[in-house]
Amino acid sequence: MEELKKEKLIVLIGPTAVGKTKLSIELAKKLNAEIISGDSMQIYKGMDIGTAKITSDEMEGIPHHLIDIKEPHESFSVAEFQEIVRNLITDIHNRGKLPMIVGGTGLYIQSVIFDYQFTDNASNPEYRKTLEKQVSENGIDSLFKKLKEIDPVSAERIHPNNIRRVIRALEIVETTGKTMTEYVEGQKQELIYDVALVGLTMERGKLYERINKRVDLMVESGLLKEVTNFYSRGLRGCQSIQAIGYKELYAYLEGTLTLEEAINQLKQNTRRYAKRQLTWFRNKMDVKWFDMSLENGFKENFNEIYKYIAGKLGI
Structure with a gap:
């Protein structure tokens, strides 16, 4: 029924x-x-x-x-x-x-x-703060390069200057061991x-x-x-x-x-x-x-x- x-x-x-x-x-x-x-x-x-x-x-x-x-x-x-x-x-x-x-x-x-x-289960506030600090000190380029290496699918969808989304994608990988796409599709x-x-x-x-x-x-x-x-x-x-x-x-x-x-x-x-x-x-x-x-x-x-x-x- x-x-x-x-x-x-x-x-x-x-x-x-x-x-x-x-x-x-x-x-x-x-x-x-x-x-x-x-x-x-x-x-x-x-x-x-x-x-x-x-x-x-x-x-x-x-x-x-x-x-x-x-x-x-x-x-x-x-x-x-x-x-x-x-x-x-x-x-x-x-x-x-x-x-x-x-x-x-x-x-x-x-x-x-x-x-x-879509929840915040894949969350790691400490890691997020570390990434935010890296951005404030060195800019977003190195983080975006890292994202391209470990999650090219997300890197293609996310603009290099969209700091919040770049960090979120890296946080998901760090927390779950899966890329954002894999996390959702899993x-x-x-x-x-x-x-x-x-x-x-x-x-x-x-x-x-x-x-x-x-x-x-x-x-x-x-x-x-x-x-x-x-x-x-x-x-x-x-x-x-x-x-x-x-x-x-x-x-x-x-x-x-x-x-x-x-x-x-x-x-x-x-x-x-x-x-x-x-x-x-x-x-x-x-x-x-x-x-x-x-x-x-x-x-x-x-x-x-x-x-x-x-x-x-x-x-």
């Missing part, structure tokens, strides 16, 4: 540029759903072009949540995402609609659908929702071609102006500026790359990120995959995906 009490949830995942936005809108219309962004960077106001944020026209009247909820200088954690999204899921259900998470930040989505606990993986987990994939060459075209379109649409706005406001050392599309153009604005080099690096980093996303989802979650490579196959794919969700959730 307990299974029947679980709230129903659709999760639509896949690499950047695979076609999640269009599909999610059509599904939401047919399923009377509201969409929760599962992207860790679309939460930031003003980061529109670089994060391929959905426009109000593209939403076609479908309510979207967790977009533009933070200022670019603010930090945002997995634990915060988990709390906000779980409350949203209940709220959407209470209004008689279906919640659908759409996005590509794997750990964030995992934190919601599995019974992960917990019991029990689904707390009745989930239809749908993944979109695409033949790699085609996906990379779409990514390159998307970057060109972003540049044509004013990405440099968007990034320059943040740069001229003095935004440095923020979590938001670590986003792909922003860090590369910051390097151009700082004079370490030419514009052409920055754009090429942006394309390369986006392709690598897409590859990492696919690997993550395939290794960490039990996903039902659908290939979006077929030309003119959208309608066929949509019908298959809708049928799978309806069957899985009994709706």
Whole structure:
């Protein structure tokens, strides 16, 4: 009987540029759903072009949540995402609609659908004070270098100047012997929702071609102006500026790359990120995959995906 009490949830995942936005809108219309962004960077106001944020026209009247909820200088954690999204899921259900998470930040989505606990159990105040002292005396560089060596996954997500998060990641390793990611994933993986987990994939060459075209379109649409706005406001050392599309153009604005080099690096980093996303989802979650490579196959794919969700959730 307990299974029947679980709230129903659709999760639509896949690499950047695979076609999640269009599909999610059509599904939401047919399923009377509201969409929760599962992207860790679309939460930031003003980061529109670089994060391929959905426009109000593209939403076609479908309510979207967790977009533009933070200022670019603010930090945002997995634990915060988990709390906000779980409350949203209940709220959407209470209004008689279906919640659908759409996005590509794997750990964030995992934190919601599995019974992960974010507590201070992995805590060592004495060690934390030692690290804080090191920072005050020698700066953050040596600590961040240490983090890169022992927990490269966290180091990639955390900005070198985000002292609090760098120290926290090192504290978890010191206390538990596990990296932050291992610590979270080592917990019991029990689904707390009745989930239809749908993944979109695409033949790699085609996906990379779409990514390159998307970057060109972003540049044509004013990405440099968007990034320059943040740069001229003095935004440095923020979590938001670590986003792909922003860090590369910051390097151009700082004079370490030419514009052409920055754009090429942006394309390369986006392709690598897409590859990492696919690997993550395939290794960490039990996903039902659908290939979006077929030309003119959208309608066929949509019908298959809708049928799978309806069957899985009994709706």
